[in-house]
Amino acid sequence: MDPILVEDLRFAYPPLEEGGAATPVLRGVNLRVARGEVLGLLGPTGSGKSTLCLALAGIVPHSTGGEFGGNVRVVGLNTKHERVATLAQKVGLVFQDAESQLFNMTVEDEVAFGPESLGLPRATIAERVEWALRAVRMDAPAYRARSPFHLSGGQKQRVALAAILAMRPETLVLDEPTAELDPLGKAEVFDVLAELKRAQGMTMVIVEQDVEHLATLADRLAVLAEGRIVLEGAPREIFAQPARLRELGLDAPQVSAVAELFRERAGKPYDFFTVDEAREVLASRLTPGPSPVEHPERSEAKLKGRQERGKGGEA
Amino acid sequence: MNAPVLRVENLHFAYGDVPALSGVSLTIQPGEFVAIVGQNGSGKTTLVKHFNGLLKPARGRVWVGERDTTSLSVAELAREVGYVFQNPDHQINQATVREEIAFGLRNMDFPPDKVIRRADEALTMFGLRAYADRPPAILGFGLRRKIALAGVCALRPPVLILDEPTGGLDARSAEELLGFAARLRAEGHTILLVSHDMRRVAAFAGRCVILKEGRVLRDGPTREVFADADQLKHAFLVPPPVTQLAQALAPQIVLDTPLTADEFYAEYVKRSA
Numbered sequence: 001m002d003p004i005l006v007e008d009l010r011f012a013y014p015p016l017e018e019g020g021a022a023t024p025v026l027r028g029v030n031l032r033v034a035r036g037e038v039l040g041l042l043g044p045t046g047s048g049k050s051t052l053c054l055a056l057a058g059i060v061p062h063s064t065g066g067e068f069g070g071n072v073r074v075v076g077l078n079t080k081h082e083r084v085a086t087l088a089q090k091v092g093l094v095f096q097d098a099e100s101q102l103f104n105m106t107v108e109d110e111v112a113f114g115p116e117s118l119g120l121p122r123a124t125i126a127e128r129v130e131w132a133l134r135a136v137r138m139d140a141p142a143y144r145a146r147s148p149f150h151l152s153g154g155q156k157q158r159v160a161l162a163a164i165l166a167m168r169p170e171t172l173v174l175d176e177p178t179a180e181l182d183p184l185g186k187a188e189v190f191d192v193l194a195e196l197k198r199a200q201g202m203t204m205v206i207v208e209q210d211v212e213h214l215a216t217l218a219d220r221l222a223v224l225a226e227g228r229i230v231l232e233g234a235p236r237e238i239f240a241q242p243a244r245l246r247e248l249g250l251d252a253p254q255v256s257a258v259a260e261l262f263r264e265r266a267g268k269p270y271d272f273f274t275v276d277e278a279r280e281v282l283a284s285r286l287t288p289g290p291s292p293v294e295h296p297e298r299s300e301a302k303l304k305g306r307q308e309r310g311k312g313g314e315a
Numbered sequence: 316m317n318a319p320v321l322r323v324e325n326l327h328f329a330y331g332d333v334p335a336l337s338g339v340s341l342t343i344q345p346g347e348f349v350a351i352v353g354q355n356g357s358g359k360t361t362l363v364k365h366f367n368g369l370l371k372p373a374r375g376r377v378w379v380g381e382r383d384t385t386s387l388s389v390a391e392l393a394r395e396v397g398y399v400f401q402n403p404d405h406q407i408n409q410a411t412v413r414e415e416i417a418f419g420l421r422n423m424d425f426p427p428d429k430v431i432r433r434a435d436e437a438l439t440m441f442g443l444r445a446y447a448d449r450p451p452a453i454l455g456f457g458l459r460r461k462i463a464l465a466g467v468c469a470l471r472p473p474v475l476i477l478d479e480p481t482g483g484l485d486a487r488s489a490e491e492l493l494g495f496a497a498r499l500r501a502e503g504h505t506i507l508l509v510s511h512d513m514r515r516v517a518a519f520a521g522r523c524v525i526l527k528e529g530r531v532l533r534d535g536p537t538r539e540v541f542a543d544a545d546q547l548k549h550a551f552l553v554p555p556p557v558t559q560l561a562q563a564l565a566p567q568i569v570l571d572t573p574l575t576a577d578e579f580y581a582e583y584v585k586r587s588a
Contacts, residue, residue, distance in 0.1 A: 016453060044485040045457030096483070153355045179482050182355040182511050184551040209485060212556055249487030254514055254556040257576035265580070275556050279563040286567040286587060 001076055003171050003203045004033035004056065008070035011051060011060055022067055025051045027227035029070075033171070036201035038193075040208060040218030040235070044249040047224040049207045053175045055079070056205060058087040075170045089118070092169035096176040098157040102148040107138060107159050110148050114167045132162040135200070136192050154185025158192055165196075171203040172196070178210060186213060193217055215239065215253045215273050223248060239273040320345040320380060320474055320505045321366055327374035328361055335361040337529040338375070345473070348497065348506045350520035350537065352513070354551045357526040359509045360401070363476050366507070368392040379474070394423065397472030401479045403456070403463035412454075413438065413447040416466045423470060437469035440495060442488075456483050464492060468499070475499060476507045481515060493519045514555045517541060517574035525550050542572040 009029040012022035025048045033039045043049045054060040058079040061068040072079040075090045095101060104110040111132050115125045133139040136158035143151070148159045157177055164172070174193075178186040190213045196202040197217070208214045214221070214235075221238045223231035225248050231238055238245070242252035242260050252260075255278040262268040272278040321343040328336040336358045343349055351359045364370040365377045368389045377384045379395050400406050409415040417434040425433065438444050441461045446454060451462050460483055467475070477496060481489035493515055496506045510516050516523060516537065523540040525533040527550045533540055541547065541554040544562050553559065557579040561570040568586050573579035 016450075045483075045488055046455055050455075176483070182353075182551070183513070183553050184354055186511075187553075209483075246486075249485050251486035251514075254576055255560055258557060258560070258579050261576060261580040266584075275559050275563065278560050282560075282583070283564060283567055286564070 002032050002034050003075045004031065004039075004205065005073040006031040006052075006055075006070070007073075009052070009055060009072060010067070010069035011055060012067040013051075014065045014067075024067075025227055026055070029224070029227070029229055031222060031229065033203055033205060035203055036197075037219050038197055038204045038206065038217055040206055040214045040221045041224060042208075042211070042214070042221060042238075042245075042250055043224035048227045049224055050175050052224065053093065053173050053205070053207060056171075056173045057091045057093045058082060058084045059093075088169075089167055090170050092164035092167060092172045094157075094161055094164055094172065094174040094177050096179040098153070098160040098177075098180070099149070101160040101163070102156060105147060106145050107133070107148050107151075108144045110159055111162045111166050114163055118167070128166045128168065132166040135165055135196060136162040137188075138162060152185060153181045154188040157181060157185065157189050161189070161192065171205070174204065174206040174208075176207050176209065178208065178213070186210065190217060209251070211239075211251050211253050215256075223250065236271055236273060240271045317345055318381065319343055319378075321507075322378040323362070323365070323375070324377075325375035326362070326365065326372050326377060328358075328365070328370060329373060330361075335529055339526075339529070339531055340375075341524065341531065341534065343505060343507070345505050346500060346503050347522055348500045348520050349508070350516040350523045351507060351509045351526060352511070352516060352523060352550075352552060353526035353532075357550075358529040359526055360478055361529075362526065363398070363478060363507060363509055366392075366474065366476060367396045367398040369398075393472075395472060396474040396476060397467040397470050398476045399464050399467045399478060399480055401482070403459040406463050406466065407451050407459055410450055411448050412443055412451050412462055415451050415462055416443075416469050419466050419470050433469045433471075437465040440468070441465040441491070457485065457488060460484060461488060461492075468495060471499065471504070474505045474507065476509070478509045479511070480508070481510065481512050489515060513541075513553060517555045517558065525552065538572050538574060541574060 006029055009026050011026040012024040015022050029052060041049050051060055055072050056074060062084050074087060077090065079087060102110055104113055108129060111129045112125055115128045138155065138158050148156055151159065178189050181189065194217055197204065218235055221233065221235055222229050239252045239256040242257050245252045253273045255275055256273040258278065259270040259272050262270045270281055272281050319342045323339055323341040326336050326339040339362060351362065353359050361370065365372060365384065366379060368384050368387060371385055379392060384392065407415055409418050413434055416437050417430050420430040420433050438447055441464065443461060443465060446458065451459055464480060475496060480492055484492065497519055500506050508516065508520055520537050523537040524531060525540065532550055533546055541558050547554055555574060557573050557576055561573050561579060570582040570586055573582050
């Protein structure tokens with residue numbers, strides 16, 4: 001059975017003032033995520049991505065109220081009939097703002113908090129903490145006793161993730177987990193997620209604006225617009241439609257925009273979307289290297305090009 | 316050469332015992348679009364907060380125009396330097412979106428008809444018309460961020476500081492926002508963009524300053540800064556994907572550091588012909 005199954009999900013938040021109209025956010029979402037699959041969820045601001053994440057964890061509608069229709073089944077449980085606390089052991093929800101999820105004195109306490117609240121035996125708790133810290137690469141002794149608030153952004157988010165993993169969820173739902181991180185922090189978090197996918201076969205739904213990273217992690221993408229899924233497919237398929245994505249207000253990976261230019265202007269059938277893939281394709285069409293000696297003419301051309309193309313002469 | 320609009324000389328600042336800036340010097344001319352990049356904790360936000368007087372130098376000096384910031388109040392500086400916070404909730408406090416945007420204009424004593432006109436323009440510019448009469452506090456994060464930006468942009472300050480303005484925004488909103496900043500720049504405003512989004516830094520900023528551990532590691536034209544892969548790596552930064560691609564192809568073809576997909580294609584076609 002698929003660990004995540006969403007059928008005709010419709011949802012509207014309760015009206016803001018009495019007698020007001022409820023605002024529909026999800027308007028009939030159908031989605032299926034297979035075991036071990038990573039689904040990337042894209043969509044413009046206000047398309048319903050976060051609401052869908054909350055629905056996967058049962059927070060919508062249990063904690064929010066509102067009009068709810070259709071079904072959300074997570075590892076066989078219909079969220080309608082389960083408590084949020086029960087679902088929290090099945091679906092680990094990670095938010096963009098790591099800091100708001102942290103509250104303990106030390107990294108170790110932070111990660112132990114969830115399993116402790118389940119009343120598990122000490123040895124089991126220790127085992128889970130160990131495993132979770134290792135999974136996010138925060139198991140070095142130097143980190144364990146440190147306050148999570150004295151860590152870098154990427155480290156904080158990894159601790160937040162470890163705290164969720166220690167609950168041993170069967171699926172992870174990540175709502176823009178790297179939106180507030182610098183490039184290094186982003187790379188750290190994506191490395192950890194890739195490892196969870198590879199080594200644990202973790203099923204994941206991840207909302208992410210950074211399509212470059214998403215391109216390398218996701219098995220499948222779904223694009224949400226105005227509460228409906230309007231595009232769904234393998235990253236290669238989705239990213240081969242940069243114009244359509246732009247229309248929806250979304251980015252495609254930058255090299256897939258390059259592939260599009262090759263298709264449109266030179267009739268080349270390129271559909272690369274990662275830097276590595278693009279390098280392979282383009283390098284194989286080139287004759288093996290020019291001499292590494294700097295070409296005098298090229299240096300001049302370089303300078304000239306720079307003057308012509310400079311973006312407004314700030315220099 | 317014009318008089319600089321912002322000038323920093325040997326600026327030092329620490330939060331308690333933790334040094335955040337350790338001798339930063341920088342001169343920015345009117346009409347520049349400058350990106351400030353660097354790892355979290357490198358001092359980017361600490362630096363730009365000296366331009367609107369939220370922070371005062373522990374050592375060194377900061378001038379806005381001709382005047383030392385220590386001689387200016389936050390209110391006086393606000394006329395010169397508009398600052399958009401990373402977190403929109405630090406600046407949102409009004410009952411409706413329209414009022415929120417008008418708030419700063421009223422504070423600056425713009426005449427009422429101008430307040431209405433400017434607020435109206437900003438609502439349109441940021442696609443906020445549909446939300447004009449709704450309370451900003453209950454809108455989504457991306458929308459609240461746009462509202463905060465619209466409020467500052469409506470003031471048309473000579474210097475506009477955008478601190479991580481595109482986090483949480485979708486691509487279209489991010490492009491619109493930076494496009495708006497670019498238009499202000501074309502009218503002579505100075506733009507400072509603090510960002511981790513190297514694709515957009517490359518596409519919009521002509522000059523790029525890398526901070527590392529509270530010092531300026533590099534300051535130069537964006538194309539030259541992104542051409543130096545080793546130095547970027549040293550600062551834990553990565554250039555835009557097309558720049559990486561060009562660098563990866565370097566053993567076989569040498570491209571003049573492309574910063575956008577169009578530049579890459581044009582360079583590749585030219586050099587491989």
